[in-house]
Amino acid sequence: MRSAVYYKNDDIRIEEQPVPEIGHGEMLLKVMAVGICGSDVHEFYRVKHAPVILGHELAGIVEKVGDGVENFIVGDRIFCFHHVPCGSCPRCINGHETACDTFKKVHFHPGGFSEYVRIHPLQVRLGAMKMPDGMDFDVASFGEPVGCCVRGQRMGGIGPGKKVLIIGSGIAGIIHIQLAKIFGASLVVATDIHPWRKSMAEKFGADYVIDGKEDVASKFREINDGWGADVVILCASAPSAIQQSMDALEKGGTIVVFALGGPDQTMDIPLGKFLAGENSVITSYSGGPVDSHIAFELIKSGQINVVDMITHRLPLEDAQEGFRLTADAGESLKVMLYPHGLL
Numbered sequence: 001m002r003s004a005v006y007y008k009n010d011d012i013r014i015e016e017q018p019v020p021e022i023g024h025g026e027m028l029l030k031v032m033a034v035g036i037c038g039s040d041v042h043e044f045y046r047v048k049h050a051p052v053i054l055g056h057e058l059a060g061i062v063e064k065v066g067d068g069v070e071n072f073i074v075g076d077r078i079f080c081f082h083h084v085p086c087g088s089c090p091r092c093i094n095g096h097e098t099a100c101d102t103f104k105k106v107h108f109h110p111g112g113f114s115e116y117v118r119i120h121p122l123q124v125r126l127g128a129m130k131m132p133d134g135m136d137f138d139v140a141s142f143g144e145p146v147g148c149c150v151r152g153q154r155m156g157g158i159g160p161g162k163k164v165l166i167i168g169s170g171i172a173g174i175i176h177i178q179l180a181k182i183f184g185a186s187l188v189v190a191t192d193i194h195p196w197r198k199s200m201a202e203k204f205g206a207d208y209v210i211d212g213k214e215d216v217a218s219k220f221r222e223i224n225d226g227w228g229a230d231v232v233i234l235c236a237s238a239p240s241a242i243q244q245s246m247d248a249l250e251k252g253g254t255i256v257v258f259a260l261g262g263p264d265q266t267m268d269i270p271l272g273k274f275l276a277g278e279n280s281v282i283t284s285y286s287g288g289p290v291d292s293h294i295a296f297e298l299i300k301s302g303q304i305n306v307v308d309m310i311t312h313r314l315p316l317e318d319a320q321e322g323f324r325l326t327a328d329a330g331e332s333l334k335v336m337l338y339p340h341g342l343l
């Protein structure tokens with residue numbers, strides 16, 4: 001089978017790989033659609049594992065089932081979340097299942113930018129979900145990125161009446177805009193420095209869009225009767241964006257760190273101000289089974305519009321072009337690859 005192998009952002013090679021063997025409790029999945037994630041082009045993080053086959057946002061058709069698999073049969077159309085926790089360690093029990101030691105050890109083999117992947121027994125149990133008739137594979141693959149954002153919103157306590165500021169309107173920001181509305185936020189303000197992305201933020205439901213080069217905190221307070229944001233979701237990692245998140249925060253408010261600029265990035269928190277204001281900074285990493293289930297239900301019901309976030313559709317052979325588009329972060333949101341040809 002063919003896979004797109006990552007060496008670095010501008011060196012993606014189509015190479016032959018053996019189709020994975022499967023064992024007890026495992027499944028072989030024919031990958032029909034796989035999205036390129038912003039994290040796939042985080043060169044600092046990816047290049048140390050290269051050559052590697054990335055790709056973790058996918059849906060496909062069950063091609064083989066190992067013995068012991070009871071909930072799926074050959075031919076089932078499924079979405080599957082790539083990382084799955086053990087479910088029984090103290091971190092899992094305390095609701096931090098994405099920090100579970102098992103979590104990152106469970107993934108698609110050899111990687112989603114392939115014609116076929118092996119699904120781990122824990123994924124079969126906790127990560128895989130049947131797609132309803134009529135749902136497209138590329139739509140189903142959004143269960144992963146939407147799941148990650150659902151977690152960020154849950155951790156940040158977004159709910160009815162909350163005033164939310166989303167800094168950065170790439171794909172994560174756009175998903176957060178939609179989810180904040182679904183979860184009941186009464187004001188959703190987004191920022192970006194790129195004109196096209198600002199227009200996308202507006203299209204996907206932001207009540208106001210502020211240019212990221214402006215004084216975001218003052219603008220937000222102008223819009224919100226003088227008050228700051230209850231929740232700020234940081235979907236950008238520039239130092240100016242981090243500063244904006246702290247300046248725009250209302251007392252009692254929470255910053256959700258959702259983007260990382262590099263492994264050594266730090267955040268300078270003014271402790272006096274944060275203590276007196278009972279402010280919090282929380283982080284949200286990936287998504288657990290609860291998050292992916294909520295995400296998949298929102299996609300199934302059509303409450304979240306994912307199909308219009310797909311800006312580019314490419315065959316697997318054009319993975320290099322897909323990586324370029326994603327890394328450029330220009331006029332693209334989700335770039336989708338189709339290992340068995342465009343659907």
Ligand SMILES: [Zn+2]
Nearest residue numbers: 037057144145
């Ligand atoms: Zn992702």
Ligand SMILES: [Zn+2]
Nearest residue numbers: 086089092100
């Ligand atoms: Zn665990």
